[in-house]
Amino acid sequence: MAAEIRPKRPFRWHIAVFLAPAVLVYTAIMILPLAGTLQLSLFRNIEQHQVFVGLDNFRTLFGDPNWSVNFWNALRNNVWFFIIHMLVQNPIGVLLAALLSSPRLRFSAFYRTAIFVPTILSFVIVGFAWKLILSPLWGVAPHLMDFVGLKSLFTPWLGKEQYALTALSLVSVWQFIGIPMMLIYAALLSIPDEVLEAAECDGITGMSQFWKIKLPLILPSIGIISILTFVGNFNAFDLIYTAQGALAGPNYSTDILGTFLYRAFFGFQLQVGDPNMGATIATIMFLIILGGVCVYLFLIQTRLRRYQF
Amino acid sequence: MSIATRSLPRTIGAHAILLTYTAIALFPVILVIMNSFKSRAGIFGAPLTPPTPKTFDLIGYTTVIGQGDFFHYFQNSLVVTVGSLFFVLLFGAMAAFALSEYRFRGNTLMGLYLALGIMIPIRLATVAILQLMVASGLVNTLTALILVYTAQGLPLAVFILSEFMKQVSDDLKNAGRIDGLSEYTIFFRLVVPLVRPSMATVAVFTMIPIWNDLWFPLILAPSEETKTVTLGAQLFLGQFVTNWNAILAALSLAILPVLILYVIFSRQLIRGITSGAVK
Numbered sequence: 181m182a183a184e185i186r187p188k189r190p191f192r193w194h195i196a197v198f199l200a201p202a203v204l205v206y207t208a209i210m211i212l213p214l215a216g217t218l219q220l221s222l223f224r225n226i227e228q229h230q231v232f233v234g235l236d237n238f239r240t241l242f243g244d245p246n247w248s249v250n251f252w253n254a255l256r257n258n259v260w261f262f263i264i265h266m267l268v269q270n271p272i273g274v275l276l277a278a279l280l281s282s283p284r285l286r287f288s289a290f291y292r293t294a295i296f297v298p299t300i301l302s303f304v305i306v307g308f309a310w311k312l313i314l315s316p317l318w319g320v321a322p323h324l325m326d327f328v329g330l331k332s333l334f335t336p337w338l339g340k341e342q343y344a345l346t347a348l349s350l351v352s353v354w355q356f357i358g359i360p361m362m363l364i365y366a367a368l369l370s371i372p373d374e375v376l377e378a379a380e381c382d383g384i385t386g387m388s389q390f391w392k393i394k395l396p397l398i399l400p401s402i403g404i405i406s407i408l409t410f411v412g413n414f415n416a417f418d419l420i421y422t423a424q425g426a427l428a429g430p431n432y433s434t435d436i437l438g439t440f441l442y443r444a445f446f447g448f449q450l451q452v453g454d455p456n457m458g459a460t461i462a463t464i465m466f467l468i469i470l471g472g473v474c475v476y477l478f479l480i481q482t483r484l485r486r487y488q489f
Numbered sequence: 490m491s492i493a494t495r496s497l498p499r500t501i502g503a504h505a506i507l508l509t510y511t512a513i514a515l516f517p518v519i520l521v522i523m524n525s526f527k528s529r530a531g532i533f534g535a536p537l538t539p540p541t542p543k544t545f546d547l548i549g550y551t552t553v554i555g556q557g558d559f560f561h562y563f564q565n566s567l568v569v570t571v572g573s574l575f576f577v578l579l580f581g582a583m584a585a586f587a588l589s590e591y592r593f594r595g596n597t598l599m600g601l602y603l604a605l606g607i608m609i610p611i612r613l614a615t616v617a618i619l620q621l622m623v624a625s626g627l628v629n630t631l632t633a634l635i636l637v638y639t640a641q642g643l644p645l646a647v648f649i650l651s652e653f654m655k656q657v658s659d660d661l662k663n664a665g666r667i668d669g670l671s672e673y674t675i676f677f678r679l680v681v682p683l684v685r686p687s688m689a690t691v692a693v694f695t696m697i698p699i700w701n702d703l704w705f706p707l708i709l710a711p712s713e714e715t716k717t718v719t720l721g722a723q724l725f726l727g728q729f730v731t732n733w734n735a736i737l738a739a740l741s742l743a744i745l746p747v748l749i750l751y752v753i754f755s756r757q758l759i760r761g762i763t764s765g766a767v768k
Contacts, residue, residue, distance in 0.1 A: 192591065192593070194671075194672040194673065195587050195591050195593055197583075197673075198583040198584060198586055198587035198672075198676070199583070199584050199587045199588075199599065201576075201579075201580040201583060201584075202580040202581060202583060202584035202603070202643050202647060203584065203599070203602075203603070205576070205580060205636065205639050205640050205643065206603060206606065206640050206643050206644070208640075209611075209618065209621075209636050209637055209639070209640035210606055210611050210614060210640040210641070211605075211606075212617070212621075213614035213615075213616075213617035213618040213620075213621055214609070214611075214613060214614040214617070215617075216614070216616075216617030216620070216621075217613065217614050217615070217616045217617045220616055220617065272510075275506070276506075276507065276510060279503045279506055279507055280507070282499075282503060285500070285503060285504075286504075287504075290511075291507045291508075291510075291511055292759060293752075293755045293759070294511045294514055294515055295507075295510060295511060295514045296751075296755070296758075296759070297514055297515060297518060297748070297751065298514055298517075298518075299697075300697055300701075300747055300748075300751050301518070301701070301744060301747060302700070302701035302703070302719050302722075302743065302747070303701065303703060304701075304703060304719050304722050304723045304726070304743065305521075305722070305740055305743050305744055306517075308726050308736065308740055309517045309518070309520075309521050309740060310517060312521070312733075312736070312737075313517055313520065318532075318533065318536060318733075319533070319536065320520065320536045320537070323536065323537065324537075354513070354514070357514075362759065407608075411608060411610065415610040415612055415613070417612070417703075417704055418701075418702075418703045418704065421703065422703070422723055422726075438612075441615075445615070445616055446708065455616050455619075455620070458615075458616045459616045459617070462613045462614070462615065462616060465613055466609065466613045469608070469609060469610070469613075470609070473608045473609075
């Protein structure tokens with residue numbers, strides 16, 4: 181019998197046909213170049229030849245003052261960029277979503293649509309629009325602060341080393357707040373009424389209902405948002421580039437790994453582009469992101485209890 | 490719902506917070522569009538008031554349309570976005586069908602392999618992608634961008650679409666098989682029409698980052714011929730730093746198409762997010 185069945189299941193070509201285009205494009209344009217980039221970080225161009233140098237590029241990046249000062253600066257800035265996102269974006273996102281999901285709220289579709297608008301705009305628009313608004317030349321920001329009597333607090337934030345990065349992080353939060361809001365809103369909507377009614381029967385309403393019932397149920401969504409933010413932040417480039425240029429001024433105070441990678445790899449002004457060092461920085465970014473994703477998958481996600489309704 | 494959740498002060502408070510945030514979200518957009526229709530004196534004299542007959546001026550728009558080749562950039566962006574979208578949806582749906590429909594050795598592994606790209610951004614591979622494009626002579630072509638964006642969009646598309654394809658009834662497909670339809674016909678004639686709504690969701694998700702991307706046009710296709718609207722706007726804005734009329738007009742021209750598309754598709758997009766398609 182077995183000998184008879186076998187020829188009845190010949191190689192199913194259609195599976196290969198269905199899979200081939202996606203797998204080929206994905207492998208050729210994404211996976212192989214990614215592997216190639218990781219590999220390039222182990223080589224150095226010496227007299228027009230790629231020579232294997234082991235981990236020397238990484239030693240240069242971490243230790244050689246020409247590179248390491250900028251690298252550690254970019255890494256520190258990037259961490260701060262991420263912290264601002266987590267501290268500002270998630271609480272505001274949760275607050276807006278909680279308000280939006282309150283039953284029988286009028287105009288909720290309008291609010292949802294309007295608050296999501298910045299998310300669909302490109303970084304170029306966002307970066308430039310905010311640059312204009314915060315510019316002391318135009319005077320919109322001081323003008324607005326005058327309304328609430330805070331005009332004296334205004335300084336050209338984007339031009340000051342100590343404020344520029346925080347200001348840009350907040351602009352980025354402004355742009356992306358729609359995503360956490362929507363994902364948490366979706367999670368809140370999926371909490372069944374029975375659970376909330378049971379809570380009310382036990383006398384848990386209002387704020388305590390939010391803290392004790394809803395928040396634990398939306399924790400998985402907050403986890404997903406955090407990892408999406410992490411990946412997005414450690415890969416960010418466009419906003420800084422449009423608002424402050426590739427040199428991430430003033431005086432590199434807004435330099436993050438993305439802009440540092442761009443300068444190293446592509447070269448800028450007097451600096452000559454170096455693909456090998458670019459690949460080295462990309463490898464570090466890859467390891468950071470991979471590390472974050474692993475922490476999320478193995479430590480956070482497994483501990484968050486998912487409730488099936 | 491209890492009375493507590495419906496009390497009046499609560500509702501007013503909720504509206505107050507939401508309105509405030511809506512104002513924060515829309516203010517920069519409205520400000521830019523409003524001022525793009527003003528004369529220079531109007532822009533600086535009274536930035537917060539809408540254009541009056543006295544300050545109304547289209548000088549910014551005439552400068553932009555006269556100087557920048559925006560129509561051409563716009564066309565490039567359209568070609569790149571539509572092209573990538575077509576391949577992402579076609580290849581993504583095919584792979585998602587193979588993964589969700591058939592059991593074969595390495596199915597799970599293949600799924601994980603394709604899902605890797607959801608978390609690892611393709612930007613990290615830029616160095617080798619540029620080398621690849623240089624070697625194949627694709628630098629400064631729209632093909633290079635379409636290829637890269639197709640690879641970038643595929644992982645999420647496969648992931649979302651295979652979730653939806655699992656929901657397509659087996660009976661329907663088996664009925665098709667009994668009627669002698671080939672697997673290809675089953676896919677294109679039976680399954681694709683049924684998952685069309687989820688494909689629209691994937692399309693919107695794929696489209697926004699492609700249209701807005703600055704990194705790959707900057708590195709792979711910066712020539713005048715192949716500039717996308719995002720890159721064109723970036724360079725144009727850099728050149729006209731002091732011409733505020735032109736900058737505001739260029740920003741408005743860049744905002745408007747996206748805003749119009751968004752107003753048309755926002756229902757689809759928001760339904761896509763809230764239906765839990767992205768988990």
